[in-house]
Amino acid sequence: MALGTDFLLDAVVAEGLDHLFMVPGGLVDPFMPALARQPRLTPIVAAHEGGAAYMADGYARASGRFGAVLGIGGPGLANMATAAAAAKTDSSPLLLLSGEIPVAMEGLGEFQDASQFTLDDTALMRPVTRLSLTVASAKNLGHALRHGLAEALSQPRGPVHLSLARDVLEGDCDADYAPVLPAFAAAPLDRAAAERAVPLLAAAPRLAVLAGAGVADGAAAAALQAFAERFAIPVATTLRAKGVFPEDHKLSLGVFGYAGTRHATAALLSDEIDVLLVLGSGLNERDTMHWTLRQRSKALFVHVNTAQAELATVAGADHVVAGHASAFLERLSRLSEMEAAAFARSQADREAWIAGIMAGPRLYDTENCHRPGKPIHPASAIVALRAALPRDAIVLVDSGAHRAFAGHYWTAYGPGTYISATNLGPMGWAIPAAIGVQCARPDRRVAVITGDGCMQMHGMEVQTAARYGRPVIYLVLNNGALGNVWLRARQYGALPAELTSVVDHDWAGFARALGAHGITVTDPADLPKAMEEAVAAGTTVVIDVKADKDCPTPVYDFAAGAHAWSYHE
Incomplete structure (x- = not known):
């Protein structure tokens, strides 16, 4: 048995977090003594709730876990709305916790009441999060938190919000918490579609890769580099994924799209390219050179992405693989002898093609x-x-x-x-x-x-x-x-x-x-x-x-x- 505040803080520590970003306020006062009881979590007090949420976003992107932010409901949560929206559009997992007045006082005119009787914080946050819930009792705090984190960590990831009534923070929670993150670290993949895609790649003399944010974790990036080096396959990245392939590597084309390099433009829009393997990118305006890639490219697209809605929007008639880029790259690391031989047969042709592109200038001005x-x-x-x-x-x-x-x-x-x-x-x-x-x-x-x-x-x-x-x-x-x-x-x-x-x-x-x-x-x-x-x-x-x-x-x-x-x- 634990107070709701202690349960929440213990839970995020169990998930591997060591920092909580916050702005104190009356509606979250019960967290103050609870933080003193949790030595494994360092609170960082921001100047503004929006800043605290941005800090949590940065923490999530750098740690590979999720970021947690705490503030009062009403004005505090409203200040977090832009940060939540930015995290949602970039698939960054956040846990936004906001305090609310006691349930019995809702709608009676209490100061900063943002419950369903007035502003309705959960409705405010619903369009900019994956999930926004009101938790009114400590009795359902355990499964509400697990449900929220499951949504935050499912593919594609994103922010979730829990509005916590005072009853929850000061009430007793008897749930036994088990971390959610390990269960959602798996990389799903449509295996049948992946198997159909491999021969298309192997048969392409002039094959290139466009790597997006789905390759941002270290294991996926390492697998991409190994695959590229094995068969001399040039790699471009989106601007958001800049760095997932070392930009001083001899096979690096640099960024394609907004602020991209001449090498990436020349290769991906080349009349000679046969197949473009798109890994973990939704192909938005900036990542496609204002959709030029989809209009002008002569290549067959093999598009791997976890977001099926994005696949349906941009993939057209080309080959799509619903799934995580790291799982697809893992499949490419296990090629049969026949498959590997097919990739190797076109390597010399590919090297000559890329050498011609790399001979030109890379950057402007x-x-x-x-x-x-x-x-x-x-x-x-x-x-x-x-x-x-x-x-x-x-x-x-x-x-x-x-x-x-x-x-x-x-x-x-x-x-x-x-x-x-x-x-x-x-x-x-x-x-x-x-x-x-x-x-x-x-x-x-x-x-x-x-x-x-x-x-x-x-x-x-x-x-x-x-x-x-x-x-x-x-x-x-x-x-x-x-x-x-x-x-x-x-x-x-x-x-x-x-x-x-x-x-x-x-x-x-x-x-x-x-x-x-x-x-x-x-x-x-x-x-x-x-x-x-x-x-x-x-x-x-x-x-x-x-x-x-x-x-x-x-x-x-x-x-x-x-x-x-x-x-x-």
């Missing part, structure tokens, strides 16, 4: 990577940060023009080293999410590439990183504008340009005021020294780079695809 003069080009700052960090460092990239520059010029060497909220893409997400990543991976250096507009939204969470001694490096590309929005708006006249401009704040001074270390860089010649200082500091650091806003983003192939595209069913 590489002169900007070391451009002299003021203000600083964003590419120069990104390249300098990459040079200063170890190979296995984890970078989080926010939403804005800096996403395009980072996607193009940052080199990622391993799965889980490049993290971004790519589908919904809320501004400022990376600033708190990095704290969750650093909590999940204290053995890694963690950095953020963000902008001044993003800092205005969630920059206050720098104080959370500093307060808890998290050595996160924040690279702020401070260009005095809302990046991509300004690049578009300025074409419409002076007022649109003014509306999308930002005051040049002293973000280094802001960081120092919050207890972090602040560095200002105005000259590109000083970038290497600033990056080295940040890495050596061993504490939270904000690098305020006075950047040039008038810089075209390296999305030329994507822009051309968007310009040429017209809607049709």
